[in-house]
Amino acid sequence: MSPEEFRASGHQVVDWIADYLRDVREYPVLAQTTPGALIASLPPSGPDRGEPMEAILEDFRKLILPGITHWNHPRFFAYFSISGSGPGILGEMLAAALNVNHMLWKTSPAATELEQVTLGWLRQWLGLPGEFFGIIHDTASTSTMHAILAAREAAAPQARLTGEFPALVLYTSEHANSSVDKAALAVGVGLSHIRHIACDDQFRMRPEALESQIEADLAAGLTPFCVVPTVGTTSTSSIDPVARVGEVARGFGLWMHVDAAYAGPAAVLEEFRHILDGAAQADSLVVNPHKWLFTPVDLSVLYLKRPEVMRRAVSLAEVPPYLASNDQAVNLTEYSVQLGRRFRSLKLWFVLRYYGREGIAAVLREQMRVAAELTGTIPRDERFEIAAPTLFSLVCFRYRGSDEENRELLDRINATGRAFLSGTQLHGRFVLRLAIGNLAASREDVMETWELVRSLAPVPTDHGSVPPGSASPA
């Protein structure tokens, strides 16, 4: 592709992106398509002869877009909503253009050092101690896998050489993200040795239950090695008592890894600093700027108190000759399983600079204010109840009816294409989740979505409930 052709197509693409970000509300949030539709619309084999960009971009618009669920849509309230912010997108474009791989310092000194600088800024904003060393991974799943690998190294250093280790047991809560279990699995912890500690009525890990489970496992000859509390669980955004859990972990000499993937950024706000109380005592902590910090997917940050343990965990008996380096600098590949690395810190640097600490705090504060307002509004419709405390920007609620009615309500909401919510299971009952997190989501977006939910909810009568649209019994 000649520079001139690149320039012409590039301008078209940037114009399209600007229009898309302006008009994203006009698309259905959830892709209104059926399984296999895109596959059926594309040729079964790739083209023998190259095609013009025009044709490729045309098919992007015509064929790909209808199959996109718009995570950028301000009424995307499912899972945890995210934002591909303008500065983040621009940083991503430049990183793609540079296409560097900073596996070693010398393979891109600025990419190596900018990663340390941006993660240092973020660490300060979160109020974490200066000794925490940050490294970027693609997702929290990968960050947590590395943390648990370091925990294994600390508990069973011989495993690196022999592949043999005692029956390691990992502790997390019944509300932990599934990525914790997968990470443990990848590191060699058997599924039957992952303990999901019971929670209290507000979905927080019970430290006494943790303590007695560890004692029982020790008595059974097993080897407890790692505890993973969560700050902002996925179902309800509950906060495990990290300080207490940390005391228990230290008492038994276990590694503590804090999963703050979603809620961590809230600690940028002075009045939310306390959510990371006890995290200074952690051995590691994960936070995802691609979740609630306006950074395009993917970018997860792993902080390590003792990076030398991580380094030992992935070090080989001998450095391969093609990677030998005697720079007096950090070579990031020495701290992770992956060799190659994308220049992800560039987009984070753009985001942190463009919004600034106060700008970020203002957006998060407003999103939490609106979540609190919605939490106060929901019970005014007697058909609904709040299902969990609203601690951040996630509201859990349910229709006071059967699980079946709640599931049907969720399907009706999502089928409109006007908003996208998700569900979860709490105390054995199905509940709806509305997570505010997109930069463009306004109070009106939230309140109008609530009105949409109300309009689609069954109306109870003396003879049972009547779904909207069905004829009322005579």
Ligand SMILES: *Cc1c(COP(=O)(O)O)cnc(C)c1O
């Ligand atoms: C989303 C989430 C994860 C998983 O994040 P990925 O980056 O998708 O791997 C882990 N833990 C918590 C608490 C989460 O909310």
